Amino acid sequence: MKSWIVAAAAALLCATSAQAVTVVTADRMLDVTTGKYLEHPAILIGDDGKIEQVGTAGTIQAPPGAKHIDLPGETLLPGLIDMHVHMNSLAEIGGYEGLKYTDSFWAAIGPYNARKDIDAGFTTVRNVGSGDFDDVGLKQAIDGGWIVGPRIIPATYLLGATGGHCDDTNGLPPSLDKKGPNIVSGPEDAREKVRWVHKHGAEVIKICATGGVFSLGDSVGAQQLDYDEMKAIADEAHMLGLKVAAHAHGDEGIREAILAGIDTIEHASLASDATIQLAKQHGTWFDMDIYNDDYILATGTANGTEQQSLDKERMVGLKQRQTFQRAVKAGVKMIFGTDAGVYPHGDNAKQFAKMVQWGMTPLQAIQAATLNASEALARNDVGVIEPGRYGDLVAVRGDPLQNVSLLEHVDAVVKGGELVKGPGAQ
Secondary structure, three states, X not given: OOHHHHHHHHHHHHHHHHHHOEEEEEEEEEEOOOOEEEEOXXXXXXXXXXXXXXXXXXXXXXXXXXXXXXXXXXXXXEOEEEEEEOOOOOOOOOHHHHHHOOOOHHHHOHHHHHHHHHHOOEEEEEEOOOXXXXXXXXXXXXXXXXXXXXXXXXXXXXXXOOOOOOOOOOOOOHHHOOOOOOEOOXXXXXXXXXXXXXXXXXXXXXXXXXXXXXXXXXXXXXXXXXXXXXHHHHHHHHHOOOEEEEEEOOHHHHHHHXXXXXXXXXXXXXXXXXXXXXXXXXXXXXXXXXXXXXHHHHHOOOOOOOHHHHHHHHHHHHHHHHHHHHHHHHOOOEEOOOOEOOEOOOOOOHHHHHHHHOOOXXXXXXXXXXXXXXHHOOOXXXXXXXXXXXXXXXXXXXXXXXXXXXXXXXXXXXXXXEEEXXXXXX
């Protein structure tokens, strides 16, 4: 090959690499591991979307041609993580109103919710339940660059008992009864269902251990899967390298889930002091959606929510917040999860202020959505601004350690070194 061709190819390769490198600068950056600020940070993000260097504007040397994202007056934090969302749900359509929409509608609104969440600063979400593997398809479309959205950890189908919170035919007459593919009957069937959803893209397993607020005809706190079924699910999932999340409001169901080896307890509304201590001993995470009570009760039946669901929410909402307060005080490991889809996507960050109101410091609330969430996911590529992790960043104007509500209005979002929201974003 002629020397000029080799030289031209080498120059093109260098230019392509340099163009893909990004440097992000701002006034300061919050280190969520220490709670301290770094003044005048500079973050070098490589062409693979991962952070290569973190330093100050005077110490980071960007290669020629590197992109610059300069955010003067802003404070940088890691991209936020919501550990409990439903990407294919709309708060505006509840109860039997959902039966007016064709099946494919729920997949179609996924991109709308994805854009809402990432524009709100949530660059990673754990989707804890979608029918028809819709969340896997949404993840693939985002990862392929066809649509804009957060990194998704999909659970696919929720696994649960006949007539339980995960049974989509609850509230329908026998003539419309149909056993869903997600219904488990006994430990061996539970194991097989774990294998099945994993085969088709599940990266986390979600189960319904107790009744719920929006499932018709069941008691919100009643246990619905027994210990042996939950143990089989946890053992099978862990063998496959997956974590397990359990929807659980009632104390007995929470306790049995912890003993069965479930990794995260969703809602945890009615946990007793003894169960809180058990969670602490086992290192089980609590993921408590303590903001959405405001939205549910404020909208009432306007969105189609059934009166019995509102009655259950009135019974459980305040108790859940009080349980959150006791769990924080006891030192239970906590993560940030909102149940977005029960209230509108994009309002996820409104929960930070509630977490502070009910016992956390602003740093603890932020850590729940960054450092803690990445640990609960067993992922070392998100949640912290440090080399080796994705260049996922959010920017706010002001000091979120003094006013955590600033996170409700992020000015810029960077995902993998690409500006998703902010001045100059595409």
